[in-house]
């Protein structure tokens with residue numbers, strides 16, 4: 001993923017769309033889970049799953065788009081910041097793919113198909129297994145979710161640091 005366009009000042013339109021739609025999908029998926037936890041209404045968990053699967057599809061398309069598009073040149077910064085930026089971006093991609101996969105596996109190992117907005121269902125494609133379901137439940141809620149929170153907070157803090165302390169207009173590259 002080191003394809004750079006030396007003349008670009010912004011990410012290509014496709015990358016910007018992929019970025020902001022991913023952020024919105026993540027927010028919606030999380031809000032649906034909060035609604036479910038606070039109301040116990042099954043409709044919300046159904047929508048949480050459907051939006052979560054949408055994130056999986058969107059992220060796979062985003063990675064393909066990332067391989068075929070060129071990034072703007074990295075702004076000048078100390079090497080350690082560049083390394084952390086690359087690692088955290090890679091981490092966010094990996095987490096946003098692993099999270100819905102764990103959710104899907106938790107559900108099908110629990111013996112439940114996943115309904116996608118009433119359009120079609122992902123069938124139970126494994127032999128249901130309670131201990132596997134519990135394992136992926138733990139991975140989903142206790143491992144990957146706290147990592148998503150940590151990486152996203154780091155990411156947004158870095159964006160705010162560029163905007164208000166360095167004042168280098170980095171956010172314009174993604175607008």
Ligand code: HEM
Nearest residue numbers: 029033049052053055096099100103104107114137141145
């Ligand atoms: C990137 C996508 C996803 C995100 C960010 C996400 C996030 C979350 C969060 C924050 C929770 C609550 C954790 C807690 O108890 O504190 C949760 C629970 C859950 N998620 Fe997801 N999820 C995603 C995708 C999915 C998918 C694709 C499925 C299933 C197809 C799914 C099924 C579930 C289920 C069944 C629970 C409830 C677990 C329980 O109550 O023990 N999630 N998810």
Ligand code: HEM
Nearest residue numbers: 019022023026066089092093152155156159170171173174
């Ligand atoms: C207020 C919220 C956010 C702001 C201001 C923001 C800002 C940015 C900016 C400015 C970049 C480009 C950095 C560069 O040019 O080198 C970027 C890249 C990126 N953002 Fe965000 N972002 C936000 C939310 C999120 C969220 C919620 C996620 C996913 C959880 C995310 C995932 C990514 C990823 C993976 C990249 C790397 C793109 C690449 O190198 O292919 N962002 N973000």
